[in-house]
Amino acid sequence: MADFFLNEFIVNIDVAIYQFVDSIMNPVMDVIFTFITHLGDTPGIIWFILGICLLIPKKTRKLGILLFAGLAFSSVINNLVLKELIGRPRPYNLDPEVWLNAGYTYEWPGLIKMSSSPSFPSGHTSTSIGAAFALLLGCRKKYLAVGIPAFILSLLVGFSRIYVHVHYPTDVIAGAIVGLISALAVWVFIEKVFMPKIVPAFEKKLDKKLF
Secondary structure (H helix, E strand, O other): OOOHHHHHHHHHHHHHHHHHHHHHHHHHHHHHHHHHHHHHOOOHHHHHHHHHHHHHHHHHHHHHHHHHHHHHHHHHHHHHHHHHHHHOHHHHHHHHHHHHHOOOOOOOOOOOOOOOOOOOHHHHHHHHHHHHHHHHHOOOOHHHHHHHHHHHHHHHHHHHHOOOOOOOOOHHHHHHHHHHHHHHHHHHHHHHHHHHHHHHHHHHHHOOOOO
């Protein structure tokens, strides 16, 4: 399936976005986006910390479960299924002739370590958006101050993967789509099944309110 991504339409999308990113790169942004990209490193450091903080108080426990569920589900779909099924090579492993034929010279900036895993879709993007969007969907008005910044950060994590040149832009676009769909699926399950059916059964067995 990896050969599909060599078609002119997709390569041109990647080249156009890479050219824009290359035009805005500078030492200050190098530091900022290198830091941001590491926030999404396995197992999603920033999301793990935020999720634990949300799980501890009873009033935000549901949000913590939503975040972790979105993180886990998007990770399984993206990293264990789609990446292995598609097997797209990383941009630094692509034949340089493909880039040159599209009028672009790919240069590895060396801001982070290279990865040996398949490239499509972006795992950092899908898990970050999966976690943050699931959290945002569950936020009532008073918790939007947490949900909105978290979602914005997840978008920045996605962009950072393009900035450090470890993913093709189309990897990140696809990863964002996987994350959004995963978060929506998780939110529906938790709202329609987990909270009204599974949680009451546990609370009755434990004789204790969990939420």
